Structure formats: C-alpha cells, structure tokens
Amino acid sequence: MSAFDYVRAGSIEEAVALLGDPQWVSQPLAGGTDVMVQARHGPVHFQRLVDVSRIPEMKVIARHGDEIYIGAAVTYTEIMESRLLQETATCLVEAARLVGGPAIANAGTLGGNVGNAAACADGTPPLVCLDAVAHVRNLAGQHAVPVAELITGPHQTALQRGDLITHFTFPVAPAGARSVFLKLGRRNAQAISRLSVAAAGALGGNGRITFARLAPGSALSRLRRFTEVETMLIGEEPHQALFEAAGAQASHVMELATGRRWSTEYKEIALHGLVARALRAIFLNPEN
C-alpha cells in the first residue's frame, strides 16, 4: 500500500482540475526538495502529489512591457542562467546562486520556495524586495496576491487546498537601479541562511537616492519590506555614515517586531552589518 499517489499534469488547467478534485487531498510537487524530505519523515498530510514541474507555461521567464514574469516551476539554475533576470533582478539571481549546490539548484523551484515558506528561504526576500505578486489559480478562477501577504509566517501561507501558484510578476525597477542579495550561513556553499538581505536602489541625476528597497530574510516571523529604513534613505546622498545608520535602524525595527530573543545579540549586529554592506554594494561600489 502506497502512502500517496502520483499524477503528472500537462497543463495549468489539468493541474488545477487535479488539485481541486474533492475526492483527493492533493498537493503540488515540483522540484521535490522540500516535499521529498516531508515524505521521508512522514506521515504526510496529502493523498496525492500533482507534478507541475513540466508544465510549459510554468517554465517561462519573460518581460511583458514594464513587468517581469517568472513561471512558478522555474528552477534556481534557470533563474541563474536567465540573462533577463541577470539584468532586471540581480538580487534574485544572487539568491539562486546561494541556495544550495548544483543538484538542489537544478531541482528547487521559485514557486516551491514560496509555497513551502520556510523562514530561511532564499528566494523569498528578493521577491518581496522587488514587490513581486504571486498569481494563484484554482477551480474558482485566478487571483493575485503580493508575496509579502501570501506568506503569513514560517511554513504558513494564505494558500488554500486546491490553489496553485502559476507565476510571479514584478515591476521592472527604475533605470539605473541595482539590487543585491547577501546571506550569512555557516559555510559558503549549500548552507541554510541564518540571516539574509535583499536590497535594491537607484540614484537620481543629482546624486541623491531616489529609489530604495530593503527586505531582510530570516529576521522577522513574517517577511516584509523595511519601509522604515527605505524612507530614511530617500533624498539622501549615499555615504558610509548613512548606511551605518540604516543598518542600526534595520536592527531596531527587527527588535521592535520580535522582542529581545536568545538570538538577538547575534542578529542585531549581523543585520546591521549586512544592511550597511548591501547598501554600500548598491550605491558606492558597483563592481562589488
């Protein structure tokens, strides 16, 4: 007797019909990097896995006007190899490079990273930084939810049974904008994030900051942009003291949200440093 059944979907319509079939408790399967670990540690809450990893529409990376479109079954390797994303979403490409070794990057998908919603996920801070929206399909239709609202906590999302994330979209950042992803792990490769920062920014013609985005990962129980830090950067000239103040502010925001926890002594210093380093890389040192 098998613990669960498997069915492969050839299209989004087929996947939605399979996931919405009330006779089965179904769950989407893509790269397997989370689901297979759950299945190993069992018992599992699903009766059937619906394989969405080969659905052609879910493998697309494209630009539509001022919007970038990434299919939910796109793997980290495909993100890394995409010239379009290298140019328009550097922070996401850098996160994809750091997510794990080649075998993990070849399998894991962006939709899976969001759906699994681990607090230490590397794909999610860049999506929140870029103001990405998740597009969700089910038997009732289609709706769009900002990634920052879809993920409601560690391993918690607003997804309901029968929902399928089909793709993500985000607006192309202003001309001249740069973005970075920095991560602290226990080693350089195949490490789980202890803390990460996705950040983006651009300077106006007068040399002052006109665009700033900051989304730390593994910092709060719920992922969000640190607008309290972004607003203090807008209109300022980029310099080291400003970045240090931004780092201190980011740590302050984190502590207000989480209270002082056992890990705060480490995380406040680490987040301060990561934020300052990310801003320096964006605004002062384009080669870094």
Add this chain to the structure above:
Amino acid sequence: MWIEMTLNGKPVAVEAPPDISLLDLLRDYLNLTGTKEGCAVGECGACAVIMDGRLVNSCMVLAPQAHGSEVITIEGVHGPDGGPNDLQQNFIEYGAVQCGICIPGMIMAGEALLMHNPNPSRQEIRMGLAGNLCRCTGYQQIVDAIEATAKGRQKG
C-alpha cells in the same frame, strides 16, 4: 505504476509504487546499487545522478517523476572497455578515494560539471561539488582529479 525511462542509454520499463524515490527505484527495483544513500534528505550528494542533462539528488526525485527522462547513474560512467574512464582513473591516481561512499556522487557531480563547463577554475570545481560531502579526503584530491581530467579532455 509503470515507469519508463532511458537509463544509461538503454530503454527500461519497471513497475514500482508511486511513493518511492528515484534512489530506491534504482537500488531496489533495478539493482543498480552504485548510487548510494547517505543522508536521504538532499544534503550529502551521495545519491547524485544526471537526469535530462542536470545533476540531481535521486533521493529528492520521486520515482515516477523520472518517467520519460534520460537518467545516467554511476554504472553508466565508464571507459570504452568497461573499465574506469579518465575521470575515474584520475580519482584513483590522485588519491581522491578513501572510504568510497561519496565517490559515485562525486563522479556524477564531476561529470555534470564538465558537461556544462569543460574548463572550470578550481573555484568553479568547488562550487560544482558544493552539494557533495566527503568526510575522508578533505576534497583537495577530488578537486585535483577533476582539474586534471578537464585538462586532459581539453588536449583531447
């Protein structure tokens, strides 16, 4: 359910339950025991195989996901005479093999790297092996063996 794939260049069809991993399919249903189980949760790379041209951990692939795919395991990597190929020979010559359990995965990761990047730097070799753990060698000899193989293949 029936799973059909091209395995080490040959078509195979095997009946297996839908809830097992590709690793278990290979070892328990196809008797290809060269692919090793280490951690079984995607951290060690001992079970790595090449599926449709990409390195994957076979413990993280559900067996029916391989249906219709082209899979290469360590049994499919050998020289023309059936003995070790150049990469495997270099693992021996450079002392890259001690206890041996990580080696099938290391060879698959090395072959996958050289398929996509025939002339990798030492840093790129290290990144190519980032998902493969070895508790014996300290990795230097493994990197040396892959580097020597890349150079040998460049010369033709």
